Amino acid sequence: MLNPYRTRRVLYRTIFHLLIFLLxxxxxxxxxWMVFGSFKTNYEILNESLKLLPKVFSVDNYIRGWRGFGNLTFAQFFLNSFIITTLATAGVTISSSLVAYAFARIRFPGRKFLFACMMATMMLPAQVVMIPQYIIFRNLDLTNTFVPLILPSWFSSAFFVFLMMQFIQGLPKELDEAAILDGCSRYSVYTRIIMPLISPALITTFIINFYWKWDDFMGPLIYLSRPKMFPVSLAIKLFADSSSETDFGAMFAMSTLSLLPVFFIFLFFNKYLVEGISTSGLKG
Structure with a gap:
């Protein structure tokens, strides 16, 4: 005889999983739709948009899109994106960990006031500092270079500083004291004790900032005007031409390729990302 309670429970779980799958x-x-659209012709994309699968899978869009524009192939744009994203992400990871270590472990005058000022910057929209920052870099004659897109990241980020502080504050202070008694300096404590123990937070910072910088469109649009300097996020826009025909197929093909670095980073480092976010919420 079937158990009504068990039957109802199985029914609820089935409905729940179907809803999750649908969402x-x-x-x-x-x-x-974008990935499959990268194998379609422009006619199919515009006139048969409700169909997910193309009539014939063709890689012509990828070949045409990779050729780029003029003498610039998409290899150049991908290289630009990797340079900007890697240097900026390394900078924000290193600098944020240093600032977090100072706030969490070192007692100095004005510490609480400076920490409050840093946290207050999280409430400022990026648009507030966009124009002043542009004026500064323009006066320094650094526009049309990668410097405005990389240099600010080397001065830490309040969000990532707070994230790492949760990790550091959860570590026993006796580790620092024991290392100092053994002759370690503050720098040695940071490099030999703190950094290995907060590796989940470091990896989380690296992954999240990599996503942000790789997808950044506004920054390159403001500071870069030479196509040779464009990252992928800005180069894809060149396929759209308001005065002539837009090549949607090539645009979708290069957009699909631009997802691969982000996808593989998430695939290989997913467990570190989950661990970093979940653990930082428990410590403090």
């Missing part, structure tokens, strides 16, 4: 599919569908 997940709705969230992923635009990405799937």
């Amino acid at each position: 997940g599919f709705l969230m992923v569908y635009p990405v799937l």
Whole structure:
């Protein structure tokens, strides 16, 4: 005889998982539509947009898109993106960990006031500092270079400083004291004790900032005007031409390729990302 309670429980779980699958599919569908659209012709994209699968899978869009514009192939744009993203991400990871260590472990005059000022910057919209920052870099004659897109990241980020502080404050202070008694300096404590123990937070910072910088469109749009300097996020826009025909197929193809670095980073470092976010919420 069937157990009514067990039957009802199985029914609820089935409905729950079907709803989750449906919501997940709705969230992923635009990405799937773009990926499959990269194998379609422009006619299919514009006139048969409701169909997900193309009539014939063709890589012509990828070949045409990779050729780029003029003498610039998309290899140049991908190289620009990797240079900007890697240097900026390394900078924010290193600098934020140093600032977090100072706030969490070192007692100095004005510490609480400076920490409050740093946290207050999180409430400022990016648009507030956009124009003053542009004027500064323009007066320094650094526009049309990668410096404005990289240099600010080497002065830490309040969000990532707070994230790492949660890790550091959860570590026993006796570790620092024991290392200092053994002759370690503050720098040695940071490099030999703190950094290895907060590696989940460091990896989390690296992954999140990599996502942000790789997808950044506004920064390159403001500071870069020479196509040779464009990252992928800005170069893809060149396929759209308001005065002539837009090559949607090539645009979708290069957009699909631009997702691969982010996808592989998430695939290989997903467990560190989950661990970093979850653990930082428990410590402090």
